[in-house]
Amino acid sequence: MTVTDDRSITAPDDSSTAKRTVTLKIRRFNPEMNADPHWESYTVPFDPSDRLLDALHYVKWNLDGSLSFRRSCAHGVCGSDAMRINGSNRLACKVLVKDLGPEISIEPIKGLPVEKDLIVDMEPFFDAFRAVKPYLIPEGHEPTRERLQSAADRERFDDTTKCIMCAACTTSCPVFWNDGDYFGPAAMVAAHRFIFDSRDAGADERLEILNEREGVWRCRTTFNCSNACPRGIQVTKAIQEVKRALIFRRF
Numbered sequence: 001m002t003v004t005d006d007r008s009i010t011a012p013d014d015s016s017t018a019k020r021t022v023t024l025k026i027r028r029f030n031p032e033m034n035a036d037p038h039w040e041s042y043t044v045p046f047d048p049s050d051r052l053l054d055a056l057h058y059v060k061w062n063l064d065g066s067l068s069f070r071r072s073c074a075h076g077v078c079g080s081d082a083m084r085i086n087g088s089n090r091l092a093c094k095v096l097v098k099d100l101g102p103e104i105s106i107e108p109i110k111g112l113p114v115e116k117d118l119i120v121d122m123e124p125f126f127d128a129f130r131a132v133k134p135y136l137i138p139e140g141h142e143p144t145r146e147r148l149q150s151a152a153d154r155e156r157f158d159d160t161t162k163c164i165m166c167a168a169c170t171t172s173c174p175v176f177w178n179d180g181d182y183f184g185p186a187a188m189v190a191a192h193r194f195i196f197d198s199r200d201a202g203a204d205e206r207l208e209i210l211n212e213r214e215g216v217w218r219c220r221t222t223f224n225c226s227n228a229c230p231r232g233i234q235v236t237k238a239i240q241e242v243k244r245a246l247i248f249r250r251f
């Protein structure tokens with residue numbers, strides 16, 4: 001798809017607020033109206049404490065109600081507002097406008113079909129997540145008391161429990177951009193969380209799945225995923241640990 005030219009919309013002047021302004025350059029696409037995406041620019045006022053999500057709300061509520069994007073919690077918990085901000089995947093609710101420069105480019109995350117503006121179809125992402133069986137597979141009959149786990153065993157997979165499934169990691173991965181069938185980092189993080197859980201008996205099953213053509217061996221260790229994760233999960237390290245588990249399982 002070709003991205004065509006700009007349109008520019010400026011907030012009405014209100015000298016009583018005397019706020020600083022920033023230009024949001026947003027990649028717009030409405031499949032019912034446009035053959036190709038195009039850029040539109042909006043000049044909006046902001047306070048030092050405003051997050052990019054606040055600026056997007058300003059556009060939607062004051063300048064252009066047709067702008068579409070996802071958000072829910074607005075506090076970095078639900079993971080629904082991952083987008084490409086100045087070329088990097090971030091959560092719009094976790095970055096301050098003042099830290100992003102006078103002109104901010106905003107695009108949908110890459111590698112998933114765009115439904116409208118900043119909204120992508122997340123189903124291929126969730127398909128990969130479901131494929132790795134992201135749930136506890138216990139051994140034997142249901143126990144009559146809780147399954148005990150030592151603090152050290154719990155620590156083994158603590159980092160990968162933090163995932164909020166925002167897809168920032170998977171959609172920053174060049175391998176995923178070129179091959180949407182690749183499971184992608186987020187699915188491997190979900191698998192890691194259970195493979196290394198001492199209470200789980202499904203590790204072999206998951207390792208077998210990740211040993212397939214579209215599994216862990218396609219990772220090129222670019223670290224894009226670790227850099228993109230808004231929760232600071234060491235995603236590349238988790239993938240390496242899954243690879244190592246596969247190798248040691250063989251021998």
Ligand code: FES
Pocket residue numbers: 070071072073074075076077078079080081091092093094
């Ligand atoms: S809106 Fe929920 S993580 Fe940003």
